Amino acid sequence: MVPEKAQGIVVRTYPYSETSCIATIFTREFGKLRALAKGAWRPKNAFDSALDLLSICQVLVLRRSSGGLDLLTEASLERRFRVGRSLAGFHGGMYLAELLDALTAEADPQPEMFDAVETALITLSADSDEWSSASAPVAVLAAELALLQAGGHGPAVGRCGACGVRLEPTGRTAFGMLDGGALCTNCRRGKRGLVSVSVAGTAALRAAAARAVGRKDRDITIEGRVLGELRAVMNTYVSHTLGRRLNSARHLSNGTSQHL
Ligand SMILES: [Zn+2]
Structure with a gap:
């Protein structure tokens, strides 16, 4: 299986284990997906801040064909959502x-x-x-x-x-x-x-x-x-x-x- 590339918006994240999370990402290419990001909450990880809520990011994802969680292999931040003035x-x-x-x-x-x-x-x-x-x-x-x-x-x-x-x-x-x-x-x-x-x-x-x-x-x-x-x-x-x-x-x- 080859990871597929997509542009996504992070709409939700929640913990999966101490260091991993499940992210709900709405992608332009595949629609909404729920993907496991292993190690995402370690200080150094493959996702950096790309999985912050409301971030717009590029993701590489291994998609499961028969239900279950997709696997996020990489994410890079395209645009951070900043709460500043209001x-x-x-x-x-x-x-x-x-x-x-x-x-x-x-x-x-x-x-x-x-x-x-x-x-x-x-x-x-x-x-x-x-x-x-x-x-x-x-x-x-x-x-x-x-x-x-x-x-x-x-x-x-x-x-x-x-x-x-x-x-x-x-x-x-x-x-x-x-x-x-x-x-x-x-x-x-x-x-x-x-x-x-x-x-x-x-x-x-x-x-x-x-x-x-x-x-x-x-x-x-x-x-x-x-x-x-x-x-x-x-x-x-x-x-x-x-x-x-x-x-x-x-x-x-x-x-x-x-x-x-
Ligand atoms: Zn009428």
């Missing part, structure tokens, strides 16, 4: 890692999910020139929408999630947590789990969804109050989609992003 960036990164893990099965490549999280991690890392406290929650929202869309769970924003009719962006929008997002006047009747999203919130959600599908040139700013509203909507929507609440969701900034 906790908002770190919490955002942790949230995206947990969401990525929750939405994906092992060995199911989803390159668009990889790209969305990689782009967000670069923005969120204090190491980046692109970093600013205001851009962190927007980067999380855009990546979150991209992940949901790629996984077939994207909420409807510009059209009714039930009948598909185009929605005018002029009034408050009914957003169905159990019905795939925005709903028109006809379809919202009798529905449970509805919230009403403000005009500004609806517009921001549309802009973030457009950015999520790759129109990166459309840089958007969303004011803190609106981000707080959308954070509440998305936390509930994701909980309904996954059937559980993500641990890291409660640490997400409410949009003011000035904590620390």
